[in-house]
Amino acid sequence: MTGRALFDAHKLHAVLELEPFLLSLAKKPNPITLTQCHQIHAKLIITQCISQTHLANTLLSFYSKSSNFHHAHQLFNKMPHRNVVTWTTLISSHLKHGSVPKALKIFNQMLLSDERPNEYTFSVLLRACSNHDFWSVGLQIHGSLVRFGLDRDKFAGSSLVYMYFKGGNDLRDALRVFNGLLERDVVAWNVMISGFAQVGDFHMVQWLFSEMRDVQGLKPDNSTFVSLLQCCYLLLEVKQIHGLVYKFGAEIDVVVESVMVDLYAKCGDVSSSRRIFDSMEEKDNFVWSSMISGYSMNNRGEEAVRFFKNMCRQRVKLDQHVLSSTLKACVEIEDLNTGVQVHGLMIKNGHQNDCFVASVLLTLYASFGDLGDVEKLFRRIDDKDIVAWNSMILARARPGHGSSHSMQLMQELRRTTSLQIESATLVAVLKSCENESDLLAGRQIHSLILKSSLCHHTLVGNALVHMYSECRLIDDAFKAFVDIEWKDDSSWSSIIGTYKQNDMELEALGLCKEMLNEGVNLTSYSLPLCFSACSQLSAICEGKQLHVLAIKFGYNRDVYVGSSIIDMYAKCGNIEESENVFSEQLEPNEVIFNAMICGYAHHGKAQQAIEVFSKLEKNCVAPNHVTFLALMSACSHAGYVEETLHLFTLMLDKYKIKPKSEHYSSLVDAYGRAGRLEEAYQIVQKDGSESAWRTLLGACRNHNNTEIGEKSAMKMIEMNPSDHAPYVLLSNIYNAEGKWEEAIKCREKMAKIHVKKDPGSSWLV
């Protein structure tokens, strides 16, 4: 008797000592190791505490959390007494780390034993059944829940509502269960709010939230705010919810902060994202990756890369999200160096075959023409999804590579996988057909599209228009355009661009008008095309109307739109209006400056062009080759020979810009106009482009220089025998010099080799 009492006291002491220790371990976020589990197991056996069901349950949860199912089951089988917690722990661990069928098998065993499942058991099971594959099982479990009288319980009921939202997308059943609950706690309300937020029913979310606020003693928590934030599309809305979080005095957790970082960036306010990020005490991987993608989606790729490098310096763990977001930024800013470093980190962190990360990496390598490694990367990806295939097909659709490889890949995709082809797949394959030699493949894809459900997809239609346009089949492009059911700005831009490229400006402008009549919202893509059509036709009235619309939609200060307006007014003869638009630009870049300089060049205002260039230098904007071409052409036309030469050397020496043929031609033009034909001849011999020779020949014609004129004409005929220009110019030189015989010979030669002069045309009647 005494011995037994003494033993029990020992046991009690051991329990008192072990219990807090086990509890503290259970609270730790990381699962404990198998060795630690064994040590605890041994200690429980030695102290004979293993027979205490609650302690054995805790050990069972340790084995389960670390996915040591074998040991968990061994312990479970040996336990002399099991309770509902024992069963629920085992079921829950299989659901979290193992498989749903195994969990269901254990649940069936539980039902066959005398143990009754409780609200916790049902809660975990129902949540697992929200996966669509187990939908019918979920309905059966709902039946059991009713039999056990737990269907109105707040725990089991909340999970049931969750299941109807996620698995069945059944809002009515979810609402019915919710209305039937005996008690609705914050979790129950959150499940409802999040369910309606996911399906985009924001009115319902609003209503539920106001109802919830009326319930006494209930306060929205972080989870509520996350769901509310998911309903935000506008910056103002994000700010409002941000304010609400403070109003309710909630202790903001890392998840809410992460969502706000992500959303502010999605609404274009990266500075607010960064402010929240910097103020966060606890930062998880999620928020680091949100910050990187935030920079990237706002066209601030350089900052994304800098942020990533800073993150590496701080030794933050790199996950797939961080790596793929960074690579996306590298693709955007064409930063191969960082991309290669990220590749190394992918290997180091074991993510080299991750589908998300490898898909972007192959896009990056492909954009630098490294196609050999791309294929290897693709083949190694685990569980390739449709986006990985699309990326690979697009990687192979590089200009000049033909369509065969992309077509083969799509056939392989259809033959070997059960993945559903997406619009992006077709867009990628069509991209590889943008050449007349690949037209047959393009037509095959077109017929495939017509047979599929994707024929009404706007993106696919746009790709077809583009493909036919690149193959110079204007009628087919137009037919494909007509077939697009929901034409967007891009559809109209494609067809207008097609007509413009093929010198059909009148038709292009007609389509611009039609587009406006259709009420399509003009954007920074379509507006420049419309302005360009106007300028080519000198259609200033239409141009002015479009200018008003550009102001109305707030695009007049967009660099692409702004430069096209400046160009349109200049080409339509209204340089004053170009100057007005130019002066309205808040942060003019080189494209805007170039448009103004070109405008002055066209109007023969060399002095003003040079003044604009000085302004550009003062604003620390880097000029490009177009800037110098416009400046040199303005100066050469005005007869400023020395100034043209000065600009040419400035371009080379100060700005390190490699001259193109056009620059040489401009230089030749300047010398030619001044009659300095020998110097011009020296330059042409160095450059040797057809356009430079043509310019020189023109100058010889103006200055009646037969000697260099003959040399130039011979060179041009050698370079392009079917061109009529050298014959005409040369015969003009002979005529001017009175060498009629030579002139006739020249024309005869031209007739002999069937070179015909294009008839002249004029806009003036």
Added chain:
DNA sequence: TTAGGGTTAG
């Protein structure tokens, strides 16, 4: 002692 709701990337 078991348990329900919320976040990111290509």
